[in-house]
Amino acid sequence: AQSVTQPDIHITVSEGASLELRCNYSYGATPYLFWYVQSPGQGLQLLLKYFSGDTLVQGIKGFEAEFKRSQSSFNLRKPSVHWSDAAEYFCAVVRNSGGYQKVTFGTGTKLQVIP
Amino acid sequence: DAGITQSPRHKVTETGTPVTLRCHQTENHRYMYWYRQDPGHGLRLIHYSYGVKDTDKGEVSDGYSVSRSKTEDFLLTLESATSSQTSVYFCAIRNGTVETQYFGPGTRLLVL
Numbered sequence: 001a002q003s004v005t006q007p008d009i010h011i012t013v014s015e016g017a018s019l020e021l022r023c024n025y026s027y028g029a030t031p032y033l034f035w036y037v038q039s040p041g042q043g044l045q046l047l048l049k050y051f052s053g054d055t056l057v058q059g060i061k062g063f064e065a066e067f068k069r070s071q072s073s074f075n076l077r078k079p080s081v082h083w084s085d086a087a088e089y090f091c092a093v094v095r096n097s098g099g100y101q102k103v104t105f106g107t108g109t110k111l112q113v114i115p
Numbered sequence: 116d117a118g119i120t121q122s123p124r125h126k127v128t129e130t131g132t133p134v135t136l137r138c139h140q141t142e143n144h145r146y147m148y149w150y151r152q153d154p155g156h157g158l159r160l161i162h163y164s165y166g167v168k169d170t171d172k173g174e175v176s177d178g179y180s181v182s183r184s185k186t187e188d189f190l191l192t193l194e195s196a197t198s199s200q201t202s203v204y205f206c207a208i209r210n211g212t213v214e215t216q217y218f219g220p221g222t223r224l225l226v227l
Contacts, residue, residue: 034215043205043218044158090157103216105157 002027002095006106013081014114021076021109023091032094033074035065038108039087047089050074061085086113118142119219121206127225134193136222138206146209147189148216149173149181151202158205164189196226 003026013019025031032051036044048059055067065076074091091106118141128134138147146165150158150173160173162181170181178200180192193200206219 036218041221043220044207046215046217049215103160105159107155107157 002031002093002102002104004091004093004104004106006089006091006109008109009107010110010112012112012114015083016080019076019078019081019085019111021089021091021111023074023076023106024072025074025091025093026072027093027095029095031074033065033067034092034094034103035059035063035074035076036090036092036105037061037087038090044090047076081111081113083113083115086111119206119208119217121204121219121222123222124220125223127227128196129227130197131195134196134224134226136191136204136206136224138189138191138219140187140189140208142208143186144208144210145186147183148207148209149179149189149191150205150207151175151200152205152221153202161191161204196224198226200224201226 005024007022034049035047037047038044047063048057048065050057050067058064063076063078065074067074088108088110090108092103094103120139122137148163149161151161152158159175161175161179162170162173164170164183167183167186170183182190204222207216209216
């Protein structure tokens with residue numbers, strides 16, 4: 001069975017500081033990995049995804065994530081956080097299950113940005 | 116924007132009443148999904164559809180049924196709503212050959 005762990009439920013950073021959100025996965029094969037962001041009262045928006053190839057992937061809004069197979073991690077980073085980045089962030093992993101591809105989401109990390 | 120709308124956006128109902136939530140998409144996607152989102156649980160899959168009249172259960176399907184009579188519409192029904200079904204419900208579509216999902220704006224349901 002696959003699982004996704006986001007160990008930080010809540011993170012607070014100052015505006016302009018760097019950010020790293022952690023994501024660890026458990027899956028036996030090559031994973032497909034995603035990060036989504038959810039602003040209050042909104043649906044989830046895809047930030048970036050990793051399928052294969054370059055382990056450092058760039059996404060929207062200045063975010064990037066690095067896939068590290070040895071650590072089973074896919075951490076999300078941003079060099080300088082803006083107040084508008086305050087939201088909840090979800091990591092997700094996809095696996096194949098017969099003809100259906102199952103998505104498992106982490107429980108989310110809520111980001112607070114302070115002036 | 117994957118052209119997904121959900122209706123209603125907010126609903127308050129009483130225990131024991133039936134409730135139907137609608138997901139509508141405009142881009143002819145084959146795969147559609149219903150999730151519920153609860154604090155501390157992330158998103159959990161209720162049901163999904165892989166074509167007209169083709170549906171299957173997700174991990175939290177008890178108490179829910181779905182129907183898809185047209186490509187563009189995927190309905191989620193709570194036959195007899197319970198307080199434990201108070202949640203935010205999201206519809207999603209799958210775009211592409213890998214499971215990249217795009218989400219609707221959500222329906223906030225309160226069962227009293």
